[in-house]
Amino acid sequence: MDKHLKALKDATLADDYVFGQVMGQEKIAKNFLEILLNCKIKQITRISKQAEFKDSLASHSIRLDVYLNDENGTHYNVEMQTTNKDNLERRIRYYQGMIDRDTLEKGIPYSETLDSYIIFICSFDYYNRGAPVYEKECKIKGYPDLEYKDGTHVFILNSEYKNNSTNSPRPLLEFLSYIHDEKSPFQSDFVKDVSMAVNNVRSDQAKGVEYMTLQQKIYDERLEAHEEGRKEGIKEGIKEGEKRLELLLQKMMEDRLDSDIPRVIQDKKFKQEMFEKYNLQ
Numbered sequence: 001m002d003k004h005l006k007a008l009k010d011a012t013l014a015d016d017y018v019f020g021q022v023m024g025q026e027k028i029a030k031n032f033l034e035i036l037l038n039c040k041i042k043q044i045t046r047i048s049k050q051a052e053f054k055d056s057l058a059s060h061s062i063r064l065d066v067y068l069n070d071e072n073g074t075h076y077n078v079e080m081q082t083t084n085k086d087n088l089e090r091r092i093r094y095y096q097g098m099i100d101r102d103t104l105e106k107g108i109p110y111s112e113t114l115d116s117y118i119i120f121i122c123s124f125d126y127y128n129r130g131a132p133v134y135e136k137e138c139k140i141k142g143y144p145d146l147e148y149k150d151g152t153h154v155f156i157l158n159s160e161y162k163n164n165s166t167n168s169p170r171p172l173l174e175f176l177s178y179i180h181d182e183k184s185p186f187q188s189d190f191v192k193d194v195s196m197a198v199n200n201v202r203s204d205q206a207k208g209v210e211y212m213t214l215q216q217k218i219y220d221e222r223l224e225a226h227e228e229g230r231k232e233g234i235k236e237g238i239k240e241g242e243k244r245l246e247l248l249l250q251k252m253m254e255d256r257l258d259s260d261i262p263r264v265i266q267d268k269k270f271k272q273e274m275f276e277k278y279n280l281q
Contacts, residue, residue, distance in 0.1 A: 096118060
């Protein structure tokens with residue numbers, strides 16, 4: 001096995017592939033949402049992993065880890081995030097817009113836009129307040145009793161929580177602790193199901209091959225992108241160099257130093273001296 005590839009047996013729930021395989025299971029996804037939202041979902045009518053949304057060839061596409069609907073048509077997007085790029089709010093805003101554009105068919109009034117929940121499970125504390133759950137709340141400024149009801153809901157979860165100030169249910173806390181450290185103790189049936197599902201994914205040989213193939217593809221794409229970037233950088237460097245030389249020759253001609261131009265072309269040291277003379281570093 002290539003040293004840059006990780007075996008599936010070493011992957012945790014925080015890994016994109018394992019997360020999709022586990023949270024993409026209807027029973028686990030349903031139980032997770034019911035625990036987090038303190039609600040009862042009768043049925044999951046659609047569930048998909050790595051669902052792609054794109055407006056046009058020129059627009060920025062998104063790929064959702066787990067995307068599902070319940071019997072009321074409510075949309076749920078559950079994401080695993082292991083890298084803190086300090087852009088979650090803006091990213092969530094874009095996700096929300098893409099989901100709305102995809103689901104609101106032409107001719108349907110805005111009043112019939114269905115509720116949506118975007119849930120990010122983070123392996124870090126995005127707001128550094130120690131809470132396990134951060135929930136967006138929409139209010140009208142100056143009127144705290146007045147809700148801004150646009151049907152959107154956002155939850156940012158923290159697997160490195162330090163306190164339970166939000167009074168989150170124990171199964172949810174055990175789930176977050178499990179993501180942070182699989183050796184953390186748990187008693188809830190929900191986390192038992194999650195742990196069993198993770199182990200089943202790890203021990204599945206077919207999934208192991210698929211996982212390695214996917215990793216290799218991602219690695220190859222990164223190498224290709226790096227090489228393209230390097231070549232593009234060289235091209236840009238050549239262009240910049242040509243522009244700088246053209247500007248130098250122009251200034252030399254303005255100063256009636258035409259006779260020195262051949263020397264500039266042939267003598268690198270002299271060319272550098274002239275660049276410094278005209279402050280074209």
